[in-house]
Structures are given as structure tokens and as C-alpha cells.
Amino acid sequence: MSKKVLNFKTLLAILLVAAIFPWNHANAEIAKNTFDPFEKSIDEVANALSSKQITSEELVEYYLKRIEAFDKQGPAINSIITINNQALETAKALDTERKSKGPRGKLHGIPFVVKDNFDVVGMPTTAGSVALKDAYPTKNSFTVQKLIDAGAIVIAKTNMSELAASYGRLGYSSMGGLTLNPYNLNRDASGSSSGSAAAVAANFAVFGLGTDTSGSVRGPANVTGLVGIRPTLGLTSRSGVVPSSLSLDVTGPLARSVTDASSVLTAMAGTDKEDKATKFAKNHVQDYANALDVSSLKHARIGVATDFFGDNAEVDAITNQAIAKMKSMGTAVVPVTFSEQTKYLWTPILGPIGDAEFKRQFEKYLSTLPFGAPKTLQKVIDISESPEVLNSATPVNPARLEGLKTALAQADTLYSKEYKNIINKEIPVTREEITKIMKDNKLDALVFPTMSCPASNRFDKEDPTFVCTAYDTYTASYVASTTGFPEVTVPAGTVEAGVPVGISFLGTVYSEQKLLDLAYSFEQATKARTVPVNTPKLTQ
Structure with a gap:
């Protein structure tokens, strides 16, 4: 073969390669710009990051644009208290780390929101109280640090019922005002983890963290179409979190799917030497998402807690349809009832425990804050009653203020016979009752409507379409709050007013995997989650 022919063929090959590579590069750029994080799961976002369809920096920018468009403007969901001004820099650093070392795991570079009672360095921990607006912690809470170590990015801190108690104003605080439900602006987002729930539902982040004392993860998840997990008491740490009542408090995830919530629970759970309740957590944590069993309902046996029906026809209908669906999948269903006390545990157990524990535990937390922050409950009350706060656009809920005064007056009940009797007798009796019901009926879980009525009217606006006959929805x-048992809520349907309704799966200690399997099996069979109408996909 002549040299001329060889050169011609070589030139032709070069031209072909030159023609192909720009085309591939252009298409790579197109592919990069076509990934839309809207409603995407952790795995989908992680895959997009790994395949260079998007960067963490671009992800943060995307969610910040959504927060700007929908949280303070437009529908004004008002779920965010503080934006993390370091989020973009953190994202850039994680992008660089990904290039040089690879990802730390599936959460590497993924933004999340944090309820504003978790400590995050560089941001105040207000717990919704304007009295704590300058309370900057010196280290991250244990659970937040675990997620940061996994590569996740705190993009913002979220609004909540003031100091994690609603007192009739669900999702309202003097620091953040009122959070609205992105599905229906006339309804609330429950409480007290309202901000995290509304933010995740509105696609302001991939997932969120909340705390649950007497329903504060489950209620907000229920009314915003999310999966919420109240883990076994002691599976996740509470250190670095403003306490409400440590006999009842847990931290847990809020996410748009069972898989996502399971992934976050795996990342945040574990033993923390600063929280004695978590001593045995390390023996129980597992990769919940990896082990999910879509066929679990086929072989399951559930107990339907009939005591929690009857307060709203639409909720009952959705729950009954969910149970019928499970039966059609092969699930055995057994109706169960509780003792008179277990039907309503607030008055005999939860209320007195909260009143007894709050002051001492809250002040112990305040003692960890730097100079300048309030150190006593009395000081928080004084600031809350100051003319500056009382005359502001968002004064402290008067009923919440009275609750703080009650806690101040009842602090000594921590040593009372009544309190000791509740802790040492009444709580164990309730645990035994639930355990016996499950054992006698060979149940995998108890099932019931997470809340007996849909999302309620926001406190400042009447919605005549709201119907609820419950004394307490x-x-x-x-039940889970009293026993310390785990509960998972998953979307089951939507009422006529447009707000979601969820059902709950409750089990005994450390049965998270079984509950998540059941919830996942139900979720995949029903696909009941819808997208909020008030926070749609942004047009480019």
C-alpha cells in the first residue's frame, strides 16, 4: 500500500473522529442540561451525579430557585426559616471531592432540609422561638453530623410549631410564622415538623429531618403526601436537638418514598455516647433500603386498629380501600381493639410526662449554648412576652405561652409519685398490651389511619369544606409515642379538598425493616402519592 493511500485513509479516519466527538460532546452537554431533579429519588439523583448529568452545585442552585419561587413568593408556603449560606460552597467542595476520590456513598452531594430544633453549625437553632434567634450551637447534632459525614448537604432549616408544641396553631412559630400545606393553601401542614414536611413535598430538597414526640413526624408526613418514620425510641440520637420530652422524643426522616426514607434512616441511625437511649442501636441498624421486600404483603398478617376510625368519612373510605387492596394481595386482616386507656393516651401519660420533663431538659440544652443565648425557661418566657415580640407580625401563640408557664410551674412534678408511676407502671403496661395483641393474633403490624381526619384548617383562616368529628385527630x-415502638406512615389517597391521607404500620421494638417492607409493598401496589398543585415543576 502506498504512503499516499495510507495518509488519505488516516486523514479520513481523523475527520470521522473529529466529526463524531463534537457530536458526542454536544449531546453530553444536552444530557447534562436535561436532568430535572423534580420529584426525583435519592437513587435517581445519585445516579445523575455519578453520570455527570448534574453537579451538586447545580442541585443546590435548583432547590434555592424553587425555595425563592414558592416559599416566600407565589403560594408562599413559608416552610423555610434559614437558608444555609454555605450550601453552595459545600456543594462545590463535594463536587471536587467526587472528581478526585469518588462519592462517599449515595447521599454524596444531595441537599436536605433540617427542622430548626436540630443543631447545625453556622445557623441558629431557634426551635421556632424568636427568643432563640441568636442561639448558634458550637457543634452539629449527632444525626445531622452523620448525614454530613455521608456527604449530604444541609440546604436550609425549616419552620416548626414553636418549641415543638402546636397548641392549636399547627406549624406556627414566632420565628417563622405559619407554614401552609402545598396541596391546599387553606389547610395547615400539621405539626410540629410542618416545615420539613412541606419543604420536601414542595421539592425544596430531596429529603428532610424531623422530630416526633407525639406525632410530629407522622402527622406532617400524613397531610403532605410523604413517608414518615418514627423509629424505635433509641434507634436514632437526640443529642444536639432541642428536647420536648426525652421519654418520648425521637428523630426521624421525611421523604417522598419508602426507599428514600429507608436510606436516610440507615444513614442517621446509630449509637451515640451522648444519648444513653441509643446504647444498643448499633446492634439493630441495617441497610433498610437494600432489603426492602415488595412482596411482603402477600404473606403478611395485619391487625386493623378499629378504635381509630369514625371521625371523617373520606379518611375511613381511603383506609378501608387500602385494607381491601392489601387483602387482594394476600394479606390476612384481623380487627383488633385496645383498652379504654390505650384508646386515648394523652391525658393519662403523654401530657403529664411532657409537663414534668420539659423545663429541666430544655434548660440543660440551653446550658450548651454560647454566651448571650437564654439559659432558663423563665428568660425565654420573658422574651416571648416582651413588647417587641408581642407587637410583632408573628407574636408567640398565646396558648403556647401558657403551656410554657405550665411547664415552669410543674417542673417539680418530675419527682412526683404520679410521674414515677407513669414511667414505671403505665408505660410498661401499655407496651405489654400492644405486644400481647400482636403475639396473640400473630401479627406483623397494626394498621390504622395515621390521623383520623384530613389536614385541618389553618388557624387564621376558616375552610368550610373541613369536616372532623374527632376530639383529637x-x-x-x-400508641407509638407511649410505647417507644416504631411506626411508618405512607400515602394512601387524597380527599376531595386535595390533601393527602396516609395509613400507618406499627410494630414492636426494632421492627423497622418489617414495617418498611409492608409500607413499600403497599406503596408500590398503589402509587398513591400525588404532586402538590401549588408548587409545580418550574418552567425554564
Whole structure:
């Protein structure tokens, strides 16, 4: 073969390669710009990051644009208290780390929101109280640090019921005002983890963290179409979190799917030497998402807690349809009832515990804050009653203020016979009752409507379409709170007013995997989650 022919063929090959590579590069750029994080799961976002369809920096920018468009403007969901001004820099650093070392795991570079009672360095921990607006912690809470170590990015801190108690104003605080439900602006987002729930539902982040004392993860998840997990008491740490009542408090995830919530629970759970309740957590944590069993309902046996029906026809209908669906999948269903006390645990157990524990535990937390922050409950009350706060656009809920005064007056009840009797006798009796019901009936879980009524009217605006005959729509939540048992809520349907309704799966200690399997099996069979109408996809 002549040299001329060889050169011609070589030139032709070069031209072909030159023609192909720009085309591939251009298409790579197109592919990069076509990934839309809207409603995407952790795995989908992680895959997009790994395949260079998007960067963490671009992800943060995307969510910040959504927060700007929908949280303070437009529908004004008002779920965010503080934006993390370091989020973009953190994202850039994680992008660089990904290039040089690879990802730390599936959460590497993924933004999340944090309820504003978790400590995050560089941001105040207000717990919704304007009295704590300058309370900057010196280290991250244990659970937040675990997620940061996994590569996740705190993009913002979220609004909540003031100091994690609603007192009739669900999702309202003097620091953040009122959070609205992105599905229906006339309804609330429950409480007290309202901000995290509304933010995740509105696609302001991939997932969120909340706390649950008597329903504060489950209620907000229920009314915003999310999966919420109240883990076994002691599976996740509470250190670095403003306490409400440590006999009842847990931290847990809020996410748009069972898989996502399971992934976050795996990342945040574990033993923390600063929280004695978590001593045995390390023996129980597992990769919940990896082990999910879509066929679990086929072989399951569930107990339907009939005591928690009857307060709203639409909720009952959706729950009954969910149970019928499970039966059609092969699930065995057994109706169960509780003792008179267990039907309503607030008055005999939860209320007195909260009143007894709050002051001492809250002040112990305040003692960890730097100079300048309030150190006593009395000081928080004084600031809350100051003319500056009382005359502001968002004064402290008067009923919440009275609750703080009650806690101040009842602090000594921590040593009372009544309190000791509740802790040492009444709580164990309730645990035994639930355990016996499950054992006698060979149940995998108890099932019930997470809340007996849909999302309620926001406190400042009447919605005549709201119907509820319940004295307390959160009654079912108190069983897990009292026993320390885990509960998972998953979307089951939507009422005529447009707000979601969820069902709960409750089990005994450390049965998270079984509950998540059941919830996942139900979720995949029903696909009941819808997208909020008030926070749609942004047009480019």
C-alpha cells in the first residue's frame, strides 16, 4: 500500500473522529442540561451525579430557585426559616471531592432540609422561638453530623410549631410564622415538623429531618403526601436537638418514598455516647433500603386498629380501600381493639410526662449554648412576652405561652409519685398490651389511619369544606409515642379538598425493616402519592 493511500485513509479516519466527538460532546452537554431533579429519588439523583448529568452545585442552585419561587413568593408556603449560606460552597467542595476520590456513598452531594430544633453549625437553632434567634450551637447534632459525614448537604432549616408544641396553631412559630400545606393553601401542614414536611413535598430538597414526640413526624408526613418514620425510641440520637420530652422524643426522616426514607434512616441511625437511649442501636441498624421486600404483603398478617376510625368519612373510605387492596394481595386482616386507656393516651401519660420533663431538659440544652443565648425557661418566657415580640407580625401563640408557664410551674412534678408511676407502671403496661395483641393474633403490624381526619384548617383562616368529628385527630399517634415502638406512615389517597391521607404500620421494638417492607409493598401496589398543585415543576 502506498504512503499516499495510507495518509488519505488516516486523514479520513481523523475527520470521522473529529466529526463524531463534537457530536458526542454536544449531546453530553444536552444530557447534562436535561436532568430535572423534580420529584426525583435519592437513587435517581445519585445516579445523575455519578453520570455527570448534574453537579451538586447545580442541585443546590435548583432547590434555592424553587425555595425563592414558592416559599416566600407565589403560594408562599413559608416552610423555610434559614437558608444555609454555605450550601453552595459545600456543594462545590463535594463536587471536587467526587472528581478526585469518588462519592462517599449515595447521599454524596444531595441537599436536605433540617427542622430548626436540630443543631447545625453556622445557623441558629431557634426551635421556632424568636427568643432563640441568636442561639448558634458550637457543634452539629449527632444525626445531622452523620448525614454530613455521608456527604449530604444541609440546604436550609425549616419552620416548626414553636418549641415543638402546636397548641392549636399547627406549624406556627414566632420565628417563622405559619407554614401552609402545598396541596391546599387553606389547610395547615400539621405539626410540629410542618416545615420539613412541606419543604420536601414542595421539592425544596430531596429529603428532610424531623422530630416526633407525639406525632410530629407522622402527622406532617400524613397531610403532605410523604413517608414518615418514627423509629424505635433509641434507634436514632437526640443529642444536639432541642428536647420536648426525652421519654418520648425521637428523630426521624421525611421523604417522598419508602426507599428514600429507608436510606436516610440507615444513614442517621446509630449509637451515640451522648444519648444513653441509643446504647444498643448499633446492634439493630441495617441497610433498610437494600432489603426492602415488595412482596411482603402477600404473606403478611395485619391487625386493623378499629378504635381509630369514625371521625371523617373520606379518611375511613381511603383506609378501608387500602385494607381491601392489601387483602387482594394476600394479606390476612384481623380487627383488633385496645383498652379504654390505650384508646386515648394523652391525658393519662403523654401530657403529664411532657409537663414534668420539659423545663429541666430544655434548660440543660440551653446550658450548651454560647454566651448571650437564654439559659432558663423563665428568660425565654420573658422574651416571648416582651413588647417587641408581642407587637410583632408573628407574636408567640398565646396558648403556647401558657403551656410554657405550665411547664415552669410543674417542673417539680418530675419527682412526683404520679410521674414515677407513669414511667414505671403505665408505660410498661401499655407496651405489654400492644405486644400481647400482636403475639396473640400473630401479627406483623397494626394498621390504622395515621390521623383520623384530613389536614385541618389553618388557624387564621376558616375552610368550610373541613369536616372532623374527632376530639383529637392525633389519637392513634399516641400508641407509638407511649410505647417507644416504631411506626411508618405512607400515602394512601387524597380527599376531595386535595390533601393527602396516609395509613400507618406499627410494630414492636426494632421492627423497622418489617414495617418498611409492608409500607413499600403497599406503596408500590398503589402509587398513591400525588404532586402538590401549588408548587409545580418550574418552567425554564
